[in-house]
Amino acid sequence: MxxxxxxxxxxxxxxxxxxxxxxxxxxxxxxxxxxxxxxxxxxxxxxxxxxxxxxxxxxxxxxxxxxxxxxxxxxxxxxxxxxxxxxxxxxxxxxxxxxxxxxxxxxxxxxxxxxxxxxxxxxxxxxxxxxxxxxxxxxxxxxxxxxxxxxxxxxxxxxxxxxxxxxxxxGKNFSSSNKPSDFVLKIQEAMQESAVKRFVDRLDKATEHCRTISLDDTFNNIRVIAVDCFNYPGRFIVTEEPSANNLCSFWNLVANNEVEIVIWLNGIEDNDEEYSSFWPKDTLHWSLNESNKLDIVWQENTNDTYNTITIKIDTTGKSEEKFVKIIYVKTWERTSAAPSNTKGIIDVCDKIVPYNGQIVVTCYDGTTASGLFVALVFLLEKINTHRCCNVFEAAKTVKQNCAQFLKNPEQIKYLYEAALEYVRKFNIYEVVV
Incomplete structure (x- = not known):
């Protein structure tokens, strides 16, 4: 034909x-x-x-x-x-x-x-x-x-x-200049209060018909939003922290999708009775139900920003064992719209680069920290792939999946700060456009 x-x-x-x-x-x-x-x-x-x-x-x-x-x-x-x-x-x-x-x-x-x-x-x-x-x-x-x-x-x-x-x-191109001095100047101008307000107004208009996209109904007892990344469509599965009531559903979600990494952005506060660690801590083995068993394979105190824990999931009826890495961010407080340690969060973004599977991103309320994190990964991937810094595209792409993402103007400023930190870290801002 x-x-x-x-x-x-x-x-x-x-x-x-x-x-x-x-x-x-x-x-x-x-x-x-x-x-x-x-x-x-x-x-x-x-x-x-x-x-x-x-x-x-x-x-x-x-x-x-x-x-x-x-x-x-x-x-x-x-x-x-x-x-x-x-x-x-x-x-x-x-x-x-x-x-x-x-x-x-x-x-x-x-x-x-x-x-x-x-x-x-x-x-x-x-x-x-x-x-x-x-x-x-x-x-x-x-x-x-x-x-x-x-x-x-x-x-x-x-x-x-x-x-x-x-x-x-x-549709407009909101990319930044390709000259180093112009790039820094543009970032500084974009972080001014009046510029951020215009950005937020433009973002709200561009995403006023936001859609919340859920995965299979099997997981409808936990709020789940699928989000594309720049280089990996459907890469992120965003959800709130699992509680004791839906812990099994959370791990079924991980087990039944092509999930390789779980990123936990907000730590548990002391004496929190509703939320607790959702992986084995006091013991190396958990039996969630008749279908799923969890075993800690490796636990590492990586640095001051995050720890990594490798979990083995043994699911009844499946011959192959599944290994999932948990990245536990320790420095992002639940009451903060953005993390205090930008370099540490960029390190987390870099850590997920070698993985091709899906990534579960979870935070205290399911949207505040997670929305900012997935927008940051989108932004940094585009900078790395095309040498192009476009905060508006990253924010718009992510927010179109859920209206609750990126509601705080401070998060927009943070994306610009992180972009500047990223290009300085890798000395690539001379070719960022």
Missing amino acids: VCQENVKIIVMLCKLEDNECTKCEKYWPDDFSHFRFGMFLIENVSVKGNGSYIHRALKVKWNNNTRTVHHFQFLSWTLKDVPSSPKNFTVFVKQLIELSDEYPVVVHSEGGCGRTGIYILCDIILRMSIKEKKVDFFKTLEKMRNQRGGLVSNLDQYIFSHFVLLEYYF
């Missing part, structure tokens, strides 16, 4: 696997290798990525013909109906619009309806807006559904396409 229809671009809107379920068979070779399908020889000659998507160049040979097909796989879309932020998806669609004027484009997801429909609707609407200076979502979708039923599966997806249009025309 690709060769017959003279296709030059394939758009893939799902992962090969999601939540241990196969979503699509892999139809391209590994990076810089090749394989044969019947009379077609396919070679993967180039791979580029920016965290939210991967661009592969596939050279296809058959008979005496050779063609390069560009394969774009969007990654920042987990099991949710829509991506958590329209920004990365808008950039993705915009780039493909600029490339795909002359040739047919193959678009697919798992089922070829919801995600595929959103992409096609956004592509048509953006082209319509450029050419005709007006748009008609309803008639466009009606025409699409006359050709293939079920495209754009629900109201959230239809609304999301409107946000993509708004992001395309009104």
Whole structure:
């Protein structure tokens, strides 16, 4: 089909696997290798990525013909109906619009309806807006559904396409300057009280339709919010500290997802009867219930900011043992909107870099410290990947998942302080833009 229809671009809107379920068979070779399908020889000659998507160049040979097909796989879309932020998806669609004027484009997801429909609707609407200076979502979708039923599966997806249009025309670049002196000056200006107030007002307007996205209903007795990180879609599972009433549910959440790390941001206060440590302390072994048993494998007093504890989870019916690292932050008081030790928190962010699995982030109320932490990780990952400091993008991306994130203006100031500390620490601010 690709060769017959003279296709030059394939758009893939799902992962090969999601939540241990196969979503699509892999139809391209590994990076810089090749394989044969019947009379077609396919070679993967180039791979580029920016965290939210991967661009592969596939050279296809058959008979005496050779063609390069560009394969774009969007990654920042987990099991949710829509991506958590329209920004990365808008950039993705915009780039493909600029490339795909002359040739047919193959678009697919798992089922070829919801995600595929959103992409096609956004592509048509953006082209319509450029050419005709007006748009008609309803008639466009009606025409699409006359050709293939079920495209754009629900109201959230239809609304999301409107946000993509708004992001395309009104989304701004709030990145900081690329000169060292200008960068420091911009950070200092951004931390002024009046600038922070304008930032908060702009953030509130941009996220006034925040959505709280929960995981599987199995865990509905604890509040759970899924949050994307810059390089890892669906990386964070944000929740409140488990109490005695939902301790088993918490560890079931960890055991039944691809969780490698649990980050506990607020310590337990003395004589707290409702909350206590949620891993074995006085004994090295816990039996939570008939299904789950916890064993401490290694406990380390890492530094003044945090400790690390490695836990083994033994789940009945599963042959493989699961190991989870707990990072326990000791210096972030429950009453504080931001931690006092910025360098220590940056060290925590660096510590999670080698891990590819999901990360559970928990704090006293489930939102204050956790919202700031996941925004900080997003910000630092973008600085490290693109040498680009964009506090507004980090705050907006995170806050769109939950309106309770980043409510305190002091947290915005902290993100700027942490960005400055980070680029100074690694001496990279000369190329930050």
